Amino acid sequence: MSELLAFARGPFFVLTFTFMILGLLRHIGLRTYRLYQVLHRTPKRDVPWGKIVRNTAGWLLPIRHIFTSAPTMKIASIAFHVGIVIVPVFLADHVFLWSRGLGISLPGLSDRAADVLTLMAIAAGFYLFGFRILNRTARNLSGRIDYFVTAAVLVPLVSGYLASHPESAPLTYEALMLIHVLSANLLFVLMPTTKLAHVVLFPFDRLSPEIFWRLVPGAGDRVAEALRGNRQGAEA
Amino acid sequence: MSQTTLAPPETGTPEPPAPAKRKYPWYVIKPREGERVKAFLEAFAAILRYSNYKPALDQYSRSSMKCSSCTTNCPVYATTHDPRDIPCYRSGLLLKTYRRHFTVGGWFAAKVSGDPGLTEAEIDEMADVFYRCTACKRCTLECPLGIDHGLLTHLGRWILSELRIVPKGLEISVIEQLHGETGNTSAIPAHALKDTLEFLEEELLEMFGIPMHYPVDEPDREFVFFPAVSDYLLEPETLMGNLAVIHAAGDAGNWTIGTGYFDGINYGLFYSDHVLERTIAKLVGEVARLRGRKALIGECGHASRSAKEFVPVFGGDLTVPVVNIMEYTLRQIEAGKIVLDPNIITEKVTYHDPCNIARSGWIIDQPRKIIRAFCPNFVEMEPHGRNNLCCGGGGGTVSVDEIHEFRMSVAGRMKADQMRATGAKYVIAPCANCKKQLKELIEYHKLDTKLVGLHDLILKAIVIPGAKSPAERAAAERGE
Ligand code: SF4
Numbered sequence: 263m264s265e266l267l268a269f270a271r272g273p274f275f276v277l278t279f280t281f282m283i284l285g286l287l288r289h290i291g292l293r294t295y296r297l298y299q300v301l302h303r304t305p306k307r308d309v310p311w312g313k314i315v316r317n318t319a320g321w322l323l324p325i326r327h328i329f330t331s332a333p334t335m336k337i338a339s340i341a342f343h344v345g346i347v348i349v350p351v352f353l354a355d356h357v358f359l360w361s362r363g364l365g366i367s368l369p370g371l372s373d374r375a376a377d378v379l380t381l382m383a384i385a386a387g388f389y390l391f392g393f394r395i396l397n398r399t400a401r402n403l404s405g406r407i408d409y410f411v412t413a414a415v416l417v418p419l420v421s422g423y424l425a426s427h428p429e430s431a432p433l434t435y436e437a438l439m440l441i442h443v444l445s446a447n448l449l450f451v452l453m454p455t456t457k458l459a460h461v462v463l464f465p466f467d468r469l470s471p472e473i474f475w476r477l478v479p480g481a482g483d484r485v486a487e488a489l490r491g492n493r494q495g496a497e498a
Numbered sequence: 499m500s501q502t503t504l505a506p507p508e509t510g511t512p513e514p515p516a517p518a519k520r521k522y523p524w525y526v527i528k529p530r531e532g533e534r535v536k537a538f539l540e541a542f543a544a545i546l547r548y549s550n551y552k553p554a555l556d557q558y559s560r561s562s563m564k565c566s567s568c569t570t571n572c573p574v575y576a577t578t579h580d581p582r583d584i585p586c587y588r589s590g591l592l593l594k595t596y597r598r599h600f601t602v603g604g605w606f607a608a609k610v611s612g613d614p615g616l617t618e619a620e621i622d623e624m625a626d627v628f629y630r631c632t633a634c635k636r637c638t639l640e641c642p643l644g645i646d647h648g649l650l651t652h653l654g655r656w657i658l659s660e661l662r663i664v665p666k667g668l669e670i671s672v673i674e675q676l677h678g679e680t681g682n683t684s685a686i687p688a689h690a691l692k693d694t695l696e697f698l699e700e701e702l703l704e705m706f707g708i709p710m711h712y713p714v715d716e717p718d719r720e721f722v723f724f725p726a727v728s729d730y731l732l733e734p735e736t737l738m739g740n741l742a743v744i745h746a747a748g749d750a751g752n753w754t755i756g757t758g759y760f761d762g763i764n765y766g767l768f769y770s771d772h773v774l775e776r777t778i779a780k781l782v783g784e785v786a787r788l789r790g791r792k793a794l795i796g797e798c799g800h801a802s803r804s805a806k807e808f809v810p811v812f813g814g815d816l817t818v819p820v821v822n823i824m825e826y827t828l829r830q831i832e833a834g835k836i837v838l839d840p841n842i843i844t845e846k847v848t849y850h851d852p853c854n855i856a857r858s859g860w861i862i863d864q865p866r867k868i869i870r871a872f873c874p875n876f877v878e879m880e881p882h883g884r885n886n887l888c889c890g891g892g893g894g895t896v897s898v899d900e901i902h903e904f905r906m907s908v909a910g911r912m913k914a915d916q917m918r919a920t921g922a923k924y925v926i927a928p929c930a931n932c933k934k935q936l937k938e939l940i941e942y943h944k945l946d947t948k949l950v951g952l953h954d955l956i957l958k959a960i961v962i963p964g965a966k967s968p969a970e971r972a973a974a975e976r977g978e
Contacts, residue, residue, distance in 0.1 A: 398579075403581075481545070
């Protein structure tokens with residue numbers, strides 16, 4: 263088991279982490295290029311940056327959206343996000359990894375703060391998972407992938423917490439670490455390949471209502487022409 | 499979803515002898531039969547190739563979180579609680595098709611999971627649900643991922659329209675507008691327009707005691723005027739209010755109506771970029787013909803939005819600034835050129851924000867400032883402004899008679915409650931679409947209120963020096 267753990271922590275970790283970074287960079291590059299394309303094809307090119315930045319900032323901490331509906335779900339969602347953004351980056355053990363692997367030095371969380379944030383994120387995560395199952399509307403919308411992704415974020419959280427509290431853990435430290443590291447590696451793979459990509463794509467979210475209605479002059483004619491061509495081709 | 503659920507739950511009336519079959523929830527003139535899946539995918543592919551929708555679909559299919567936040571803001575879903583009315587579900591139908599057929603990852607996932615791809619039943623479902631959405635974009639305000647479901651509804655309808663799956667109520671008007679002799683959605687010939695204008699001038703003369711004129715085909719004017727053309731048939735008071743304001747502001751010589759094209763309506767906004775562009779071309783073409791400098795749009799939400807947003811996109815060299823008549827009127831009031839008597843409309847009034855001008859934040863305060871200038875008893879509906887509730891007839895659905903019951907008891911139900919709650923004598927709705935829908939709602943829900951345009955009330959309260967005063971006109975109207 264220790265060999266497997268060493269592999270998961272070593273080369274496998276490097277591989278998946280690199281995959282994630284490259285994948286996310288690709289998303290950013292692609293999305294930026296596509297927006298450039300959109301604006302390039304339409305004569306109306308002004309972008310209301312101020313409004314977009316304001317809206318993005320507003321959604322980063324969406325307090326005013328909490329009470330519009332399902333407030334507990336919204337609060338759980340905020341708690342979940344705060345936890346899963348802060349803990350994996352600033353946990354003391356991870357800060358050590360950052361400096362050893364990449365030479366980046368970050369301030370570490372105190373153990374107590376880390377515990378509180380982790381438990382908060384775990385509780386919120388389970389609530390969100392339950393919400394998908396129990397809320398009729400959310401259930402109607404959710405597919406397998408939605409449950410899977412939520413679970414995939416929860417496993418490293420729970421296993422990490424238990425590994426740092428071995429006295430109350432049902433499994434050995436080593437087994438927990440193995441689960442923790444493997445599930446984290448899986449998460450790195452899922453990050454750019456599923457909707458988890460929103461970790462880097464959220465700044466583009468508020469651009470969309472401003473930009474995507476910039477239609478293309480002549481597109482209608484060209485579409486009609488192409489379809490006429492198809493039909494004639496089929497008849498010939 | 500089975501065929502039976504596609505029939506509109508609301509149709510209780512027997513079918514009239516129809517030129518077109520009711521396979522869809524509304525009449526369709528000549529829908530594409532046969533290989534619809536292939537045709538749908540071909541249309542989708544062509545649109546992706548030549549338009550700007552691919553980046554939107556990429557982004558949305560990546561970010562759609564299925565969190566259900568949008569549901570709380572949708573008046574349709576709030577009323578039906580039917581899963582097919584969830585904004586994210588409906589958009590998901592299109593996104594799913596996009597992923598499966600136009601992305602490598604989606605194609606691969608479909609292969610692995612044995613997903614057969616787009617089906618005939620899914621096309622039927624899309625035809626149904628895309629016209630159960632009023633494209634009011636209220637859901638977009640609550641989507642944490644910023645998904646513009648209104649855009650996807652528009653795109654879905656465009657693809658369907660390339661299969662000629664479009665409600666007849668919309669298509670027939672567009673055919674007349676783009677190919678017909680009259681060239682407008684209400685099929686009003688130019689001579690009938692002139693007769694109407696003459697009639698309105700006579701009414702105004704009687705009302706005010708002074709002559710006022712609608713200038714016709716005058717070249718080199720600042721404004722060329724485009725109301726929703728149906729106003730010429732249905733909203734004489736709005737049009738008279740428009741003229742009274744322009745006359746009183748001293749702009750009688752600065753505007754004109756063109757007989758070459760006089761329709762602000764643009765149903766392309768609802769279902770097709772192709773129609774949208776060609777209609778804009780007619781509008782800017784008429785302004786150019788008359789060597790006008792600006793397009794002045796009447797009281798109509800979708801006419802104003804389509805001109806404001808898409809003249810700069812499709813206008814080419816002929817692009818001109820677009821002004822909504824309420825913007826114009828407010829400017830005149832603020833410049834002190836228009837005086838409104840605050841003692842005429844003393845009853846309680848409320849204001850309905852047309853989604854197409856309010857959701858973006860463009861026209862929210864202007865009408866309120868005008869109303870506050872002469873209606874001392876103004877109350878707001880809740881919610882209002884940017885977060886307003888759709889009248890329930892948005893996105894062109896108001897022109898689809900077959901779904902009248904749906905518009906009354908589902909899409910417009912919350913609006914009816916909202917109007918009732920204000921207890922207002924007048925509901926002001928500066929939009930041809932909203933006016934029709936709200937009038938029907940008032941009748942259907944037996945509300946004790948009257949639907950008016952903003953300029954209808956201005957017409958009553960405007961003070962024009964040398965003309966009969968508002969009080970005199972009111973007395974004359976009462977027959978004193
Ligand atoms: S656009 Fe309006 S009607 Fe359509 S789903 Fe969104 S809120 Fe509902």
